[in-house]
Amino acid sequence: MFDVLIVGGGNAALCAALCAREAGASVLVLESSPREWRGGNSQHTRNLRCMHDAPQDVLIDAYPEEEYWRDLLAVTGGQTNEKLARLVIRASSTCRGWMRKHGVHFQPPLSGALHVARTNAFFMGGGKALINAYYRSAEALGVQIRYDSPVDKLDIQDGRFIAAYTNGERIEARACVLAAGGFESNREWLREAWGQNERGEWPVDNFLIRGTRFNQGVVLKHMFEEHQADKIGDPTQAHMVAIDARAPLYDGGICTRIDCVSLGVVVNRQAERFYDEGEDFWPKRYAIWGRLLANQPEQTAYSIIDSKAVGRFMPPVFPGEKADSLPELAAKLGLDVDMFMQTLNSYNASCKVGTFDHTKLDDCHTEGVTPAKTHWALPLDRPPFYGYALRPGVTFTYQGLLTDETAAVRFNDQPSNNLFVAGEMMAGNVLGKGYTAGIGMSIGTAFGRIAGVNSAKAALGAEHVIPQEADHAAA
Incomplete structure (x- = not known):
């Protein structure tokens, strides 16, 4: 029997596995994906x-x-939850030394990295390099890992974990950490949550999944339905961003995101603007645009820029439609040319140009047009013009398991003494809605480490745990 069983194989799961092993516990990781797709959504991340x-x-x-x-x-x-949010915030200040010990390297942000040089530490080689480093370290420490091992059932008695089932096998452990991700790849669950809109559309049918296809929410649904674990969060809330409509259904990752929204205008299928593109810096607002798109007809919109914006944002993997005039661009995008020109002419005429600076909340704004654009409002008047078709890209869902500062799963408001949760399965405790760049990795790292330490204590007894630097996070 293993001391600690980890269900999942992404950042939070590996942080838990490493901390539990460092504390002296024997550890088994069950990753649902094949080895080549290991790491869940963490393989697509860039920073903390x-x-x-x-x-x-x-x-x-x-x-x-x-x-x-x-x-x-x-x-x-x-x-x-302010208490848990501040726990994550404080833990983010001290985790990088531990991460480096396990082979993670950091690099200064690139010059165009969304103005986050002050707030975010970038992984050298991205999330895939981080995941590979953690797996190498885990294997070197003696953590056992099984791929192609999706968990579909848990034996829990009176709030206490007994065993998990994978591929028909029953695996017992003295403690367990659930870190198997959200349900963003479960189209049926998303349809159930979102339903039909007033136009008779099923919005989720036009959603793309930025991350792993393996996050089906099987363990989460089992916890809700079979064990009545305490839950938190709205099932329609998620990390959703505007991505290229041509992106693949799964695993498009960061390169499919469209980052020029704040430098131009966005129109829907009716060629109408519907939100302030310059409300705030892009890292603080990019994650509202997926949900904005979800509420538009056909869940589709178009980001329009002119040549003045080129070089000021991270270019996406696919080139946009290019035209020498705005009417030509509208035609290429399949939009009503007259309505498009009415929208663009109205916007251009409303721009009050001051001192443009896309690195600051500048004074370039609109007057007399709805919705307003409060910053970076320049007329779109310098050809060539570019347009990118957008659709909602779901990264991860927020409904999950209620927890506290110990990372314990709760049943009828009572914490389990040997079942813990980390990562996307509990992120809704901190993220009721919205997102700001890099905080998902902060949540996963903080609660993964806490869950790892506390699962080792539950399995071995606190007096037998080897003291570790991570203990401060679990205190």
Whole structure:
């Protein structure tokens, strides 16, 4: 029998496995995917949002706790557990040394990296390199790993974990950490959550999944339906961004995101603008655009820029439609040319150009047009013009298991003494809605480490756990 069983194989799961093993526990990881697709959504990540009170290695200036908290509060609209959010924020300031010990390398952000040089530490080689480093370290420490091992059933008695089932095999352990991701790849569950809109559409049928196809939510649904575990979150809330409509159904990752929204205008299928493109810096607003698109006809819109924007954003993997005039661009995008020109002419005439600076909240804004554009409003008047068709890209869902600072799963508001949760399966405790760049990895890293330490204590007894640097996070 293993001391600790980890269900899942992404960032949170591996942080839990490493910390449990460092604490002296024997550990088995069950990853549902084949080896070549291991790592869940973490393989598509780039960075970690980090609190710091002074410049640190790859981070410039300072990003103190209160500013981090205000940023999170703004994107969630207050739908967050402040105690757990601040736990994540503080843990983000101290985890990089531990990550480096397990082979993760950091690099300064690229010059066009969404103005996050102050707030986010970038992984050298991206999320895939981070995942590979963690797997190498886990194997070197003696963690056992099984691929192609989806868990579909758990034996839980009176809130206590007994065993998990994978491929018909029963696996017992003294403690368990659930870190198997959300349900974003389960189209049936998404359809059930979103339903039909007033136009008779099923919005989710036009959603693309930015991450892994293996996040079907099987363990999460089992916990809800078979064990009545305490839940938190709205099933329609998710990390959703605007991505290229030509992106693949699964695993498009970061390169399919369209990052020029704030430098131009966005119109829907009726060629009408529907939201302020310049509301705030893109890292603080990019994750609202997936949901905005979900509410538009056919869940489709178009990001329109002119040549002044070229070179000021990370280009997507697919080139946009290109035209020498706005009417030509509208025709190429399949939009009503007259309506498109009415929208663009109205926008252009409303621009009050001041001192343009896409690195600041500048004074270039619109007047007399609805919706307003509050920053970076320049007329689209310099050919060639570019248009990108957009659809909602779902990264991960927010409905999950209710937990507390110990990462324990709760049943009827009572914490389990040997079943813990980390990562996307509990992110809704911190993210009721909205998103800010890099916080998903902060949540997964903080709660993965806490769950790992506490699962080892549950399995071995606190007096037998080898003290580790990660213990402070679980205190």
